[in-house]
Amino acid sequence: MTALLDRMMDFDLSEDQRLVRQTVRRFAESEILPHVERYEREARYPTELIEKLPALGLLGPMIPEQYGGSFTDVLTYGVICEELARVDWVIASVVSVANSLVAGSLLRFGTQAQRDRYLPGIARGEILCSACLTEPRGGTDLGNMDTTATKVDGGWLLNGTKVFISHAEHARLFFIVATIDRGRKHKGVTAFVADPRAMKGMTIGEFPMRTLKRDNLAEVHFEDVFVPDEAVLGEPGGGFPILGSALDLGRYSVAARCVGQSQRAIDLAVPYALERTAFGQRIAEFQLVQSKIADMVARTEQARLLVYRLGRMKDAGLERCSLESSLAKLKASQAATQNALDGMAIFGGYSVSAEYEIGRLLMEAKALEFGEGTSDLHQKLIAEFALGLRTS
Numbered sequence: 001m002t003a004l005l006d007r008m009m010d011f012d013l014s015e016d017q018r019l020v021r022q023t024v025r026r027f028a029e030s031e032i033l034p035h036v037e038r039y040e041r042e043a044r045y046p047t048e049l050i051e052k053l054p055a056l057g058l059l060g061p062m063i064p065e066q067y068g069g070s071f072t073d074v075l076t077y078g079v080i081c082e083e084l085a086r087v088d089w090v091i092a093s094v095v096s097v098a099n100s101l102v103a104g105s106l107l108r109f110g111t112q113a114q115r116d117r118y119l120p121g122i123a124r125g126e127i128l129c130s131a132c133l134t135e136p137r138g139g140t141d142l143g144n145m146d147t148t149a150t151k152v153d154g155g156w157l158l159n160g161t162k163v164f165i166s167h168a169e170h171a172r173l174f175f176i177v178a179t180i181d182r183g184r185k186h187k188g189v190t191a192f193v194a195d196p197r198a199m200k201g202m203t204i205g206e207f208p209m210r211t212l213k214r215d216n217l218a219e220v221h222f223e224d225v226f227v228p229d230e231a232v233l234g235e236p237g238g239g240f241p242i243l244g245s246a247l248d249l250g251r252y253s254v255a256a257r258c259v260g261q262s263q264r265a266i267d268l269a270v271p272y273a274l275e276r277t278a279f280g281q282r283i284a285e286f287q288l289v290q291s292k293i294a295d296m297v298a299r300t301e302q303a304r305l306l307v308y309r310l311g312r313m314k315d316a317g318l319e320r321c322s323l324e325s326s327l328a329k330l331k332a333s334q335a336a337t338q339n340a341l342d343g344m345a346i347f348g349g350y351s352v353s354a355e356y357e358i359g360r361l362l363m364e365a366k367a368l369e370f371g372e373g374t375s376d377l378h379q380k381l382i383a384e385f386a387l388g389l390r391t392s
């Protein structure tokens with residue numbers, strides 16, 4: 001069964017890409033997976049696990065070699081995100097935020113000085129990244145933000161609050177969006193990259209979570225925080241296309257992570273169904289259980305194909321693939337959520353016991369439905385493309 005599934009997931013990968021998958025899977029299963037449940041119980045940020053990533057080049061798959069990265073094609077980057085997410089969503093998030101949102105933006109829109117300053121440190125694991133986008137009044141309507149950037153001599157003063165900011169306390173680089181003129185809506189949005197340790201007046205507060213406590217989510221407050229002109233990414237007022245580009249690659253890596261999470265639910269549910277007995281037989285022999293497993297496999301493969309197609313389109317040189325990004329993000333995150341639910345059904349009551357991992361996947365998958373555009377937003381975008389109301 002496992003060999004059959006492996007054949008399906010690998011059928012359109014090159015030899016090199018298969019090798020990367022095998023290497024990352026072996027590393028993830030031996031170096032990360034055995035520790036995740038303990039970190040989870042202790043609600044602890046996995047610093048020690050993150051430190052293992054640079055040796056395999058896993059912190060810089062989208063960073064060119066000239067900056068110390070392990071630059072690879074976009075499809076392989078997706079496979080890396082998939083395999084890391086299959087064992088731990090926090091580790092996968094570290095890689096995805098750093099590469100898709102921050103390094104990708106620096107490479108496309110940064111100055112040479114900004115790239116030289118930050119990219120080598122990201123690849124070496126010395127600079128963890130946070131993306132400060134979401135605000136208390138909303139994360140979907142990003143063109144209508146409240147955080148302001150006011151021009152002063154030599155730089156800008158930031159004022160406002162960002163919420164749900166992953167990795168904030170550990171980050172050495174913030175990617176921040178603020179508006180220079182709320183009246184200009186998305187044309188006022190400006191992107192900044194800066195080291196949070198140099199930001200006087202910036203405070204990081206706890207963002208209390210009922211669950212998902214390892215991600216170290218935080219509230220970030222900016223009160224007259226000075227950032228120099230060199231911190232502007234692109235042009236003042238030119239942040240919205242930067243955000244769009246960052247989110248396009250971000251949606252790809254989040255979708256790939258969701259494929260990994262969907263796969264994990266299968267990997268957990270199949271052996272359990274084969275082992276657990278009821279009414280004198282293995283529950284795997286009940287057709288209703290088989291039906292769930294069949295659906296889990298089918299939706300994972302469907303999501304994987306959408307993600308790999310998107311990776312291939314980007315590798316072919318299409319930088320923005322908004323429709324395909326929305327399709328991949330929507331279907332992969334829904335697959336992860338539904339697979340977690342079906343997996344939980346197979347585990348029965350044990351799905352919510354501390355002994356088994358399957359229940360944890362549900363909250364993680366649901367959160368992935370929100371990040372980088374909610375499912376509602378992607379449905380709206382897909383419909384607008386279909387109706388001819390949107391072309392890019």
Ligand SMILES: Cc1cc2nc3c(=O)[nH]c(=O)nc-3n(C[C@H](O)[C@H](O)[C@H](O)COP(=O)(O)OP(=O)(O)OC[C@H]3O[C@@H](n4cnc5c(N)ncnc54)[C@H](O)[C@@H]3O)c2cc1C
Pocket residue numbers: 130131132133134135136137138139140141163164165166167212215217367370371372373374375376377380
């Ligand atoms: C675990 C976790 C980690 C996160 N990490 C980060 C991070 O590192 N950085 C960061 O900036 N943010 C982060 N976020 C925030 C995340 O990106 C937002 O939660 C997301 O963008 C949605 O914003 P919101 O929660 O404010 O919902 P809202 O924007 O308030 O939306 C509420 C509801 O309204 C719906 N809705 C809104 N607009 C429309 C529309 N036009 N059409 C249809 N429905 C609509 C939404 O789909 C949703 O169901 C994280 C969130 C979680 C849960």
